[in-house]
Amino acid sequence: MYKRFYISLSMLIAVLAVTAQAPEMNFTVSMKEPSTHVYEVRFECNGVKKEWVDVKMPVWMPGYYQILNYADNVSAFHVEVPGGDTLKWEKANYNTWRIYSNYADRLNISYNVKAVRHFVATNYLDEERGFIAPTGMFMHVDGLISQPVTLTIEPYSKWDRIATGLEPVKGKKYRYSAPDFDVLYDSPILMGNLEELPSFSVKGVPHYFIGYKPGQFDRQAFINDLKKVVEAAVDMMGDIPFKHYTFIAIGPGGGGIEHLNSTAVSFDGTGMNTPESRKRMLSFLAHEYFHHYNAKRIRPIELGPFDYDKGSRTDMLWVAEGITSYYERFCLKRAGLITEDDLLKNFENHIRAYENKPGRLFQSVAQASYDTWADGPFGRTGDDVNKTISYYDKGPVLAMMLDFKIRHETRNKRSLDDVMRTLYKDFYQAKRRGYTAKEFREVCEKTAGVPLSSFFEYIYTVNDVDYAKYLGYAGLTIDTANKPVPGAWLGIDARAKNDTIIISAVDWDSPARLAGVRPRQVLKAIDGKPATMQLLGEVKNKKAGSIVKLQVEQGGVLKTVPLILGTQFTRSFTIGKTSHPDQLQSVIFKDWLRINP
Secondary structure, eight states: OHHHHHHHHHHHHHHHHHHHHSOEEEEEEEOSOGGGTEEEEEEEEESOOOSSEEEEOOSSBTTBOSOOOGGGGEEEEEEEOTTSOBOOEEEEETTEEEEOOTTOSEEEEEEEEEOBOOSTTSOEEOSSEEEEOGGGTOOEETTOTTSOEEEEEEOOTTOOEEEESSEEOTTOTTEEEESSHHHHHTOOEEEESOEEEEEEEETTEEEEEEESSOOSSOHHHHHHHHHHHHHHHHHHHOOOOSSOEEEEEOEEEEEEEEOSSEEEEEEOOTTTTSHHHHHHHHHHHHHHHHTTTBTTTBOBTTSSSOOTTTOOOOSOHIIIIIIHHHHHHHHHHHTTOSOHHHHHHHHHHHHHHHHTSGGGGTOOHHHHHHTHHHHOTTOOOGGGGGGOOOHHHHHHHHHHHHHHHHHHHTTTSOOHHHHHHHHIIIIIIIIOSOBOHHHHHHHHHHHHTSOOHHHHHHHHSOOOOOHHHHHHTTTEEEOOOOEEOSSOBOOEEEEEETTEEEEEEEOTTOHHHHTTOOTTOEEEEETTEEOOHHHHHHGGGSOTTOEEEEEEEETTEEEEEEEEOBOOEEOOOOEEEOSSOOHHHHHHHHHHTTOOO
16 A cells, blocks of 8 residues: 555656646737837747757748748847846757757747738738738747647737637636647737627537628628538538637738638628629638648648648648639538539639640649649749649549549449548547548548549549540530630730830740740830730731731840741530430439439
8 A cells, every 4th residue: 555655656746747847838929019010029938948949930831832931030039048147049040049048947038020911821010900920920949849838919009809719818818828839830810900790600619700801791691601601511521620710801912821720811801792702702711611621630641740840742732722622612502602503614614724724734733732832832923834733723623523433433322522521530530640642542442442543643644634534424524625716826925014015924835935935025016016015915816827026025135036826726624414314423413412303
């Protein structure tokens, strides 16, 4: 008995000792003069006790696959210990500050963050509102990213509201907690005199919509539709993995980024009173909401734990983003907010955007996923656009094909929905990790009950896609015939800047490109006349086979380029229905669209 008591007491003392030594991380963010666009950050780091300590600022935000170099906005870095003694530090690399702490128990770190870009992945501050992109605001101690962290916000005195997915500390106004830095980094923060739209609950989980000047429109009708979209996503997955969710509307702009239990979106209510613009916004919000399942929890294994120093590359963004784009429209269709025709036209647009670009000849969707850090999510710009694609275009089309293939092979007993639920259950819930590319394929093939080699070739190659085969499983047809475009084809896009015509893009295999015309050249003259946008537009009125002489300038060198106008061909990829579908085709199509027999 005494021996057992002694062992238990020893274990208790050991546990208490470890607990006492656990590092504590506390942040305070203030903004005393928001007109300066500068946040003041205080970072209290307790219990590290090392000869030197590295603190790091991430270089990117998960969900936005671009290097943002947040450290460039940091200034006035300073470190003290209790009592006021200043510690020496040096910049170890582009995003790391090395503090010579000499085993100090407490470090009081302070720094400023410049916040001038109004965007969902960057910090912003002015007299009207502040937005915190956490990876660009909060440093972490190298090796201690799994430590709990608290955050206190000291908002500008004229503001009264904060919107975030972080958990508030009970009884402490504007104080929040996160179990680790991954959660902190996944929780954007909006501050100001914000407005809240009517909230709603799904399966007992509250959903909030809070924003900066969200505009005037029928807010209740909009929220009613948004609730239907959320219900459609939840009904499919069967689980809500958080206690609350917040749509954070940061104001006008472009883009949105998914987070664990929130999304930051550009939103100012513009056009919300027209049916089409409202459907576009609901589709956009459906995309970001569905991401909390697909990308945040159902995720490629490379996307967590994250490499905040250089980004996390994966060739599976066609799943994380492309399949999410597939389901964004299905959330609206299953919610009864768009028609069958709306849905089919959406897929036509995706196919057309992919197929009518030459990038399909050079880059697979897996390569586009991996290279997004250099190419951007929609492919490269300028002349390089001709050799890249967007996984936002090919991804949802592949998802549709995979869905139809699974339904066909199982006689509509299973679908892509089952793949997503299996991934959620087996990897997120059971294994608490992401899936590998091999495991994703295995789940798809197990669901379909057959090998899917032919389908997965489309992921890793630039092979021509047999749309007719896969759409045919649902009794659908597609028009892939090449048809001439009216008017003569030159193949130049241009823009006017201060009375100068600058060539912005040149079509692949166009008369202009074959003659040596390239983006960023200045178009000086057309057939001896000073170039204007009107004159350039009139070229299409000429006949194919006509000779046109362009004078272009690049690097101060003028040259005259003669070329022969051609005829451009394009494909509509219009999706229709077969006139006599068989029983299985009819069953698949109706179940796909949730049409009652």
